[in-house]
Amino acid sequence: MPQFLRWMMLGCALLSVAACQTPAPVSECDGWAKLKPSADTRREIIAKDRPFAEQVASHNQFGAKRGCWK
Numbered sequence: 001m002p003q004f005l006r007w008m009m010l011g012c013a014l015l016s017v018a019a020c021q022t023p024a025p026v027s028e029c030d031g032w033a034k035l036k037p038s039a040d041t042r043r044e045i046i047a048k049d050r051p052f053a054e055q056v057a058s059h060n061q062f063g064a065k066r067g068c069w070k
Contacts, residue, residue: 028068
């Protein structure tokens, strides 16, 4: 059997197996995690980089509104 046909058969077999898999449900929370800096870190960030502290708070509020975490 020529090399090309062997590769073609293997490719078809792999495609047929891949087609049988069901995709995992997609959630808008996928890839998101609540940011939980320690109290010392929060104080440091608020004192030295207020805009970043506000971004962290905004991130956590957005995720809470979406129901990604409580």
